[in-house]
Amino acid sequence: MSNEELREQLCMIGTSAADFAAARGGPQRARRVHEGASAFDPKTWRAIAGLGWFGIAVPEADGGLALGAAAACVVAEEAGRALLSEPLATGMAAASVLAAARSLRPADEALQALLAGEGHVAMACAATADRGEEIFHIGLVPEGDAASLWLAVRGDGADFEARLLRVGSPGLGLSVRAAVDGSRLADARVERAAWFDAPRILQGAEGASIWSRGLRLAWLADAAALCGLADAALKLALEYMRLRHQFGVPIGSFQALQHHAADCHVDATASRALVHEAARAADSPRGNWAAAAAIVRASATALRVTQEVVQFHGAIGFADEHDAGLYLRRAMALGARHTRSALARLQESARL
Incomplete structure (x- = not known):
């Protein structure tokens, strides 16, 4: 694809994204979220999936659009302009990670659910450990337990590993709090047994x-x-x-x-x-x-x-x-x- 063709494609994507975001977002909805309404609308989430945005950086062989980071930024810019509250960036990023681990069944199932808009996969990084008994993870969720899965990581280099944690599983506790704009943040506290029971989808360098x-x-x-x-x-x-x-x-x-x-x-x-x-x-x-x-x-x-x-x-x-x-x-x-x-x-x- 030539540079001119790429610019035209990104322009069309941007126009479509602007129309959608303006219809689904806007200051009025942002105010409702600030005043306590949910920042996560399942209908909007499925509509976003229908547009293929979650797969924008996912290879075509894995069910994505393979348009890359440039197109993701065009879409995200219009979503930000309209104050769209759904965690679009996290959805796109999680899909790209899951696609790379698709050979494993849990990752493939999570990817297909995300691409269909049937679930949200939150990304969480290990923050600290408590007395050697539990692992503490921190991440962002759209609304309480609306994130059906946590793509959680700990370690680095050869010790790195990523596992899929299902919200509501034994040994996984959530502490949810409101951000200044009304969206929800969550900390996940994971017992060691629950961590090792969760499917590992990535490891090592x-x-x-x-x-x-x-x-x-x-x-x-x-x-x-x-x-x-x-x-x-x-x-x-x-x-x-x-x-x-x-x-x-x-x-x-x-x-x-x-x-x-x-x-x-x-x-x-x-x-x-x-x-x-x-x-x-x-x-x-x-x-x-x-x-x-x-x-x-x-x-x-x-x-x-x-x-x-x-x-x-x-x-x-x-x-x-x-x-x-x-x-x-x-x-x-x-x-x-x-x-x-x-x-x-x-x-x-x-x-x-």
Whole structure:
């Protein structure tokens, strides 16, 4: 496929994704989630699966679209722009990992369920152990136990292993809490016996490499979503600055506000360029480093831009009833998912 054909394909994917995300998401739904409604809609989840988004980075032989990280970022950017609350990035990343382990029946069954939109597979990394009796995992779930499976990993190098943990199994406990935007976070506490009873689908250095590629895709997709929501938030502020008058003129004519808006535009544009360049470099030797840089930069940019957007609206922007705060809260929740692990990757690369 030529570069021109690829651009046309990505443009069509983006248009389709924008229409779908606008119909299923938007500030009104984000507000309902913030006020306590579920962040996970099974109908929307199945509709996303019907569009093939979960298989966007899965080989065609495994039932996917094989479009790669660049297409995943185009879709995720539009989802972020519309504040779509379903954990799209996790779904795409988990599918790519499961596809690589499809020769094992548990992985294949989980992959088919995910591609059909019949389940959600959360990704969880080991955080710590408690008195040598239990393994503590932390991850993100859409709504309580809506994640039917946890793709959980521990160790590194030759000691790396990934297992599929089924929610509700004996020895697996969940501690769920609300994020600032109303989505749900969960910690999983796994007894050692339950861990070793769960099917192992990846192990060793090869398994660690497969997991790393999946994590890279999650970083890139969430980075693109952050770029999308930052752009949408800035457009909301610019429209307000055109309509709001003070001293007989639009406040957008004030030079101080123009400078701040220009800085936000440059920052958002640069972050978006970095994300999409990192997506094109996803399969290169520096792919992990590029993806880590993309999510760190996009997180910082989205947080800065959405904070400025609240300021642009003046006192009304600080009111909980205004939409400006929805973008800020989503930026805070989404950016916090990966920042620590991505920064660790960047520090590791700097030492090499």
